[in-house]
Amino acid sequence: MEKTLASARHRALIEFLIEQRQAAGITQAELATRLGExxxxxxxxxxxxxxxxxxxxxxxxxxxxxxAAAALRQLAEA
Structure with missing residues:
Protein backbone atom coordinates (compact mmCIF):
# COMPACT_ATOMS: atom_id res chain seq x y z
CA MET A 1 0.00 0.00 0.00
CA GLU A 2 1.35 3.40 -0.96
CA LYS A 3 1.81 6.18 1.56
CA THR A 4 -1.35 8.24 1.86
CA LEU A 5 0.28 11.64 2.16
CA ALA A 6 0.76 13.07 -1.34
CA SER A 7 -1.22 10.24 -2.95
CA ALA A 8 -3.72 11.10 -5.68
CA ARG A 9 -6.63 10.51 -3.31
CA HIS A 10 -5.06 12.65 -0.60
CA ARG A 11 -4.55 15.49 -3.09
CA ALA A 12 -8.16 15.11 -4.25
CA LEU A 13 -9.36 15.27 -0.64
CA ILE A 14 -7.33 18.40 0.05
CA GLU A 15 -8.55 20.11 -3.13
CA PHE A 16 -12.13 19.21 -2.22
CA LEU A 17 -11.81 20.60 1.31
CA ILE A 18 -10.25 23.85 0.08
CA GLU A 19 -13.01 24.26 -2.52
CA GLN A 20 -15.70 23.62 0.09
CA ARG A 21 -14.17 26.07 2.57
CA GLN A 22 -13.86 28.78 -0.06
CA ALA A 23 -17.40 28.15 -1.35
CA ALA A 24 -18.66 28.55 2.22
CA GLY A 25 -16.84 31.89 2.45
CA ILE A 26 -14.87 30.79 5.49
CA THR A 27 -11.21 31.60 6.06
CA GLN A 28 -8.68 29.14 7.42
CA ALA A 29 -8.70 31.10 10.69
CA GLU A 30 -12.50 30.94 10.97
CA LEU A 31 -12.55 27.20 10.26
CA ALA A 32 -9.81 26.63 12.81
CA THR A 33 -11.69 28.58 15.47
CA ARG A 34 -14.85 26.57 14.84
CA LEU A 35 -12.81 23.35 15.08
CA GLY A 36 -11.19 24.52 18.33
CA GLU A 37 -7.77 24.57 16.66
CA ALA A 68 -19.68 13.81 4.22
CA ALA A 69 -20.96 10.48 2.86
CA ALA A 70 -21.52 11.88 -0.64
CA ALA A 71 -18.08 13.49 -0.54
CA LEU A 72 -16.44 10.20 0.36
CA ARG A 73 -18.22 8.44 -2.50
CA GLN A 74 -17.01 11.14 -4.89
CA LEU A 75 -13.44 10.96 -3.54
CA ALA A 76 -13.40 7.15 -3.77
CA GLU A 77 -13.66 7.54 -7.52
CA ALA A 78 -10.64 9.89 -7.64
Missing part, protein backbone atom coordinates in the same frame (compact mmCIF):
# COMPACT_ATOMS: atom_id res chain seq x y z
CA UNK A 38 -5.16 27.08 15.55
CA UNK A 39 -5.05 28.43 12.00
CA UNK A 40 -1.80 26.52 11.45
CA UNK A 41 -3.76 23.25 11.93
CA UNK A 42 -5.95 24.07 8.92
CA UNK A 43 -2.94 25.32 6.95
CA UNK A 44 -1.14 22.00 7.52
CA UNK A 45 -4.25 20.08 6.41
CA UNK A 46 -4.66 22.17 3.29
CA UNK A 47 -0.98 22.01 2.37
CA UNK A 48 -1.04 18.22 2.60
CA UNK A 49 1.42 18.07 5.50
CA UNK A 50 -1.09 16.31 7.73
CA UNK A 51 -3.77 13.67 7.28
CA UNK A 52 -7.44 14.32 7.98
CA UNK A 53 -8.94 11.71 10.26
CA UNK A 54 -12.57 10.63 10.00
CA UNK A 55 -13.74 12.56 13.06
CA UNK A 56 -12.07 15.74 11.75
CA UNK A 57 -13.59 15.16 8.32
CA UNK A 58 -17.08 14.86 9.82
CA UNK A 59 -16.59 18.06 11.86
CA UNK A 60 -15.34 19.94 8.81
CA UNK A 61 -18.30 18.68 6.76
CA UNK A 62 -20.71 19.87 9.43
CA UNK A 63 -19.09 23.31 9.65
CA UNK A 64 -18.81 23.82 5.90
CA UNK A 65 -22.23 22.32 5.19
CA UNK A 66 -21.47 19.46 2.83
CA UNK A 67 -22.62 15.83 2.89
Missing amino acids: YQSFVARLESGQRRVDVVEFLAIAEILGFD
Whole structure:
Protein backbone atom coordinates (compact mmCIF):
# COMPACT_ATOMS: atom_id res chain seq x y z
CA MET A 1 0.00 0.00 0.00
CA GLU A 2 1.35 3.40 -0.96
CA LYS A 3 1.81 6.18 1.56
CA THR A 4 -1.35 8.24 1.86
CA LEU A 5 0.28 11.64 2.16
CA ALA A 6 0.76 13.07 -1.34
CA SER A 7 -1.22 10.24 -2.95
CA ALA A 8 -3.72 11.10 -5.68
CA ARG A 9 -6.63 10.51 -3.31
CA HIS A 10 -5.06 12.65 -0.60
CA ARG A 11 -4.55 15.49 -3.09
CA ALA A 12 -8.16 15.11 -4.25
CA LEU A 13 -9.36 15.27 -0.64
CA ILE A 14 -7.33 18.40 0.05
CA GLU A 15 -8.55 20.11 -3.13
CA PHE A 16 -12.13 19.21 -2.22
CA LEU A 17 -11.81 20.60 1.31
CA ILE A 18 -10.25 23.85 0.08
CA GLU A 19 -13.01 24.26 -2.52
CA GLN A 20 -15.70 23.62 0.09
CA ARG A 21 -14.17 26.07 2.57
CA GLN A 22 -13.86 28.78 -0.06
CA ALA A 23 -17.40 28.15 -1.35
CA ALA A 24 -18.66 28.55 2.22
CA GLY A 25 -16.84 31.89 2.45
CA ILE A 26 -14.87 30.79 5.49
CA THR A 27 -11.21 31.60 6.06
CA GLN A 28 -8.68 29.14 7.42
CA ALA A 29 -8.70 31.10 10.69
CA GLU A 30 -12.50 30.94 10.97
CA LEU A 31 -12.55 27.20 10.26
CA ALA A 32 -9.81 26.63 12.81
CA THR A 33 -11.69 28.58 15.47
CA ARG A 34 -14.85 26.57 14.84
CA LEU A 35 -12.81 23.35 15.08
CA GLY A 36 -11.19 24.52 18.33
CA GLU A 37 -7.77 24.57 16.66
CA TYR A 38 -5.16 27.08 15.55
CA GLN A 39 -5.05 28.43 12.00
CA SER A 40 -1.80 26.52 11.45
CA PHE A 41 -3.76 23.25 11.93
CA VAL A 42 -5.95 24.07 8.92
CA ALA A 43 -2.94 25.32 6.95
CA ARG A 44 -1.14 22.00 7.52
CA LEU A 45 -4.25 20.08 6.41
CA GLU A 46 -4.66 22.17 3.29
CA SER A 47 -0.98 22.01 2.37
CA GLY A 48 -1.04 18.22 2.60
CA GLN A 49 1.42 18.07 5.50
CA ARG A 50 -1.09 16.31 7.73
CA ARG A 51 -3.77 13.67 7.28
CA VAL A 52 -7.44 14.32 7.98
CA ASP A 53 -8.94 11.71 10.26
CA VAL A 54 -12.57 10.63 10.00
CA VAL A 55 -13.74 12.56 13.06
CA GLU A 56 -12.07 15.74 11.75
CA PHE A 57 -13.59 15.16 8.32
CA LEU A 58 -17.08 14.86 9.82
CA ALA A 59 -16.59 18.06 11.86
CA ILE A 60 -15.34 19.94 8.81
CA ALA A 61 -18.30 18.68 6.76
CA GLU A 62 -20.71 19.87 9.43
CA ILE A 63 -19.09 23.31 9.65
CA LEU A 64 -18.81 23.82 5.90
CA GLY A 65 -22.23 22.32 5.19
CA PHE A 66 -21.47 19.46 2.83
CA ASP A 67 -22.62 15.83 2.89
CA ALA A 68 -19.68 13.81 4.22
CA ALA A 69 -20.96 10.48 2.86
CA ALA A 70 -21.52 11.88 -0.64
CA ALA A 71 -18.08 13.49 -0.54
CA LEU A 72 -16.44 10.20 0.36
CA ARG A 73 -18.22 8.44 -2.50
CA GLN A 74 -17.01 11.14 -4.89
CA LEU A 75 -13.44 10.96 -3.54
CA ALA A 76 -13.40 7.15 -3.77
CA GLU A 77 -13.66 7.54 -7.52
CA ALA A 78 -10.64 9.89 -7.64
